[in-house]
Amino acid sequence: MADMTGKCACGGVTWRSAGPVLWAGHCHCDSCRRASSAAMVSFFGVPREGVIWTGEIAERPSSNGVRRGFCPACGTQLYYQADKWPAETHLYATTLDDPAQFEPQAHYHWAERLPWLAVTDDLPRYSGSADDGEPI
Numbered sequence: 644m645a646d647m648t649g650k651c652a653c654g655g656v657t658w659r660s661a662g663p664v665l666w667a668g669h670c671h672c673d674s675c676r677r678a679s680s681a682a683m684v685s686f687f688g689v690p691r692e693g694v695i696w697t698g699e700i701a702e703r704p705s706s707n708g709v710r711r712g713f714c715p716a717c718g719t720q721l722y723y724q725a726d727k728w729p730a731e732t733h734l735y736a737t738t739l740d741d742p743a744q745f746e747p748q749a750h751y752h753w754a755e756r757l758p759w760l761a762v763t764d765d766l767p768r769y770s771g772s773a774d775d776g777e778p779i
């Protein structure tokens with residue numbers, strides 16, 4: 644597979660990853676939603692040590708043991724890293740140079756979804772994260 648590449652809105656930050664994609668899905672949690680000002684946020688996980696970044700990145704602690712990286716120039720959210728998953732970086736799928744490459748496999752934190760967001764796919768829906776139990 645060719646490397647996946649991505650960038651922020653202003654192009655000041657770029658990333659490259661050879662993968663593999665460990666998981667891919669949509670997060671409906673309040674924290675992701677507020678960080679991105681979006682109704683839901685699409686992510687995929689890759690091995691953290693394999694991601695090559697260029698440009699200046701700012702980070703903020705999002706919740707306990709969680710850091711969100713973003714471009715300080717344009718504000719684009721770039722990654723989510725949690726102490727809980729030390730070997731993974733979760734990349735925001737819409738930062739892909741070709742976001743159509745993204746192949747979502749599930750919805751996460753379905754219990755927190757917005758009532759006005761109509762989701763018509765038949766992907767599995769997890770109440771929380773995949774570690775919290777089987778799909779509902």
Ligand SMILES: [Zn+2]
Pocket residue numbers: 651652653654655656714715716717718719
């Ligand atoms: Zn930027």
Ligand SMILES: [Zn+2]
Pocket residue numbers: 670671672673674675676752
């Ligand atoms: Zn989330």
